[in-house]
Amino acid sequence: MFMRLQTARLSTMADFRTFNVLILGIGFMLLFTAFTTCGNIEQTVIKSLANTTFEGSGYNSLGIIYGVFSISNLLAPSVVAIIGPRFTMMLSGLLYSGYIAVFILPATWSFYLTSFLIGLAAAMLWTAQGNFLVLNSDATTINKNTGMFWVLLQCSMLFGNLYIYLDWNGKATITDGDRKMVFVVLLILSVLGTLSFIILRKNQDDEEALNEGEADSLLSAHMIFKQRAVSAVRDASTEFRTMMNMFCTKTILLLSFGMAYSGLELTFYSGVYGTCLGATAQFGPSAKGLIGLSGILVGVGEIVGGGLFGLLCKNNRFRRTSVVFLGMVVHFIAFYLIFLIIPEDAPIVFETDTQHEPYLMPSVPIALMCSFLLGLGDSCFNTQLYSILGCLYAEQSSPAFAIFKFIQSICAAVAFFYSGYLLLPWQLLIMVILGFTGTLCFFLVEKMQDISVDLHEY
Known part of the structure; x- marks a missing residue:
């Protein structure tokens, strides 16, 4: 029973x-x-x-x-x-x-x-x-x-x-x-x-603990709130010191380039690229509608990449470096096509439409394919950054992921500020340089990890 x-x-x-x-x-x-x-x-x-x-x-x-x-x-x-x-x-x-x-x-x-x-x-x-x-x-x-x-x-x-x-x-x-x-x-x-x-619903364990203290609920609530406040301050202080120490490690310094790149390309696919499509005069009356369609295909790329590479890496069919390298190649192809078909003043023009001519006649299918590639490449980088941080910092996951979000959001903020002033080719060039550097540094971290495992086994 x-x-x-x-x-x-x-x-x-x-x-x-x-x-x-x-x-x-x-x-x-x-x-x-x-x-x-x-x-x-x-x-x-x-x-x-x-x-x-x-x-x-x-x-x-x-x-x-x-x-x-x-x-x-x-x-x-x-x-x-x-x-x-x-x-x-x-x-x-x-x-x-x-x-x-x-x-x-x-x-x-x-x-x-x-x-x-x-x-x-x-x-x-x-x-x-x-x-x-x-x-x-x-x-x-x-x-x-x-x-x-x-x-x-x-x-x-x-x-x-x-x-x-x-x-x-x-x-x-x-x-x-x-x-x-x-x-x-x-x-x-x-x-x-x-x-x-x-x-x-509340956690059942929490509910049971509260039921046991019903007789003195007001005092218990006051004590719980006080204990949580003291514990929160102590935990925040401890995690802040841990974060500061981790910032100075070689591994985090190398991975920070990939984290920074994820912030720049987050800015690009979530705010800049849709604006570029809507401002491209050569798309005609369909330009504004392409903003929504582009967002849909970015989402499809995210879902496909997240599900596919999460499954493949879980079964060890692909190394993390292979997925990150694929993400870099996918993004660079998208950046090159965007450079060719989108006018350079598209992110910054304040009139209804762009005034400059692109290198090639803008194509709706190519523009939407770039949207899918942006989402696919983003999922490659983000899933593998989460994976390697979870692997290397299993016991210190909170400060590790806090550093990731801190670097990513700082770089996203910087990118949003310059996106209204820099022409499109310069924005793409910055992402290409940082994307290549981030991928190279990711490879170095994986190599360091392999050497560490080999020495440990030896």
């Missing part, structure tokens, strides 16, 4: 944990369907604003977001420890919704204020997500749960961009009515994603 009860309890726990991961993925899918689509189109929308008093820049906004995000990663673990992951995600979701709502009635001050706030929210949201995912997983389910969450998250690249393609295709300019309709829909999706976090 005891064994049956224990088995039933374990089965119930597994079911509620799977439910939590599923709802977590759906919530992030809805929230980032709104935010990813917003980031993809906001510079194009800002160019189309009839309100001449608005002086904001989508590139500057995204630069502020990623800059604040990078610094806030140092404080986010303390916030999550004190108020818990569920409440942290709900609070962060509300800030995301506020940023999207600004585009319905744009004002420069609210645009930049919410850019700052969403940078704080992003750090809290992703820290809470990682914490909640770990709480609802164990050694046997972490890969399945991570895969489930990844697929649902990457679906956010599909739906919002599909709506943009269907609604904007054939439109030469974006009217106030078009803008308001799109951002009302995105706001609704963002709010629904935030509300979904309410139905996440």
Whole structure:
């Protein structure tokens, strides 16, 4: 009888944990369907604003977001420890919704204020997500749960961009009515994603611990809050020192080039390339609709690459270096084609369309193929950076991944700031140089790891 009860309890726990991961993925899918689509189109929308008093820049906004995000990663673990992951995600979701709502009635001050706030929210949201995912997983389910969450998250690249393609295709300019309709829909999706976090279930162990202390609940709650606050400060201090020590290691210094490159190309595929397509006069009336279609194909590339290479590397059919090298080649092919078919002033022109002529006549199929290649190459780099950090720093994963996010978001912020001023060829050249350097350094780290293993076995 005891064994049956224990088995039933374990089965119930597994079911509620799977439910939590599923709802977590759906919530992030809805929230980032709104935010990813917003980031993809906001510079194009800002160019189309009839309100001449608005002086904001989508590139500057995204630069502020990623800059604040990078610094806030140092404080986010303390916030999550004190108020818990569920409440942290709900609070962060509300800030995301506020940023999207600004585009319905744009004002420069609210645009930049919410850019700052969403940078704080992003750090809290992703820290809470990682914490909640770990709480609802164990050694046997972490890969399945991570895969489930990844697929649902990457679906956010599909739906919002599909709506943009269907609604904007054939439109030469974006009217106030078009803008308001799109951002009302995105706001609704963002709010629904935030509300979904309410139905996440608490960890059963936590519930049992609270039930045992019902007689003195007020005192217990006060003591728990105090203990969490003290523990959070201590843990944050410890992890900060660990991060500083890891920054100076040879391995992290070498991997930092690949992390930095992931930030630059994140900027390019999530904000710059869509803007370039929408500003290319040679695409004619379909130019604005291509922004959404491009985002869809970036998402498809991410999903295909993440699933394919995650499976291959898990079965040791491919080395990490092979996947990273493939990612570099895929990206370089995309960069070269973009260099040929997209006008050099496409990222920075403030009129409706570009004025310069590209080297080759722009082709919609080639432009969309480049979108797919950008997503595929991004998945190559990111999955292998996660893999090697998880392998090398299994006991220090939190500070290692915090360093990754810190470097990635700092470089993304820098790239967003210069994207509004540098011509397209210079932006591509910077990514080519850093991409080659990052790949070479990744190879060196893997070689160091192989030598270390051989010496250990000897």
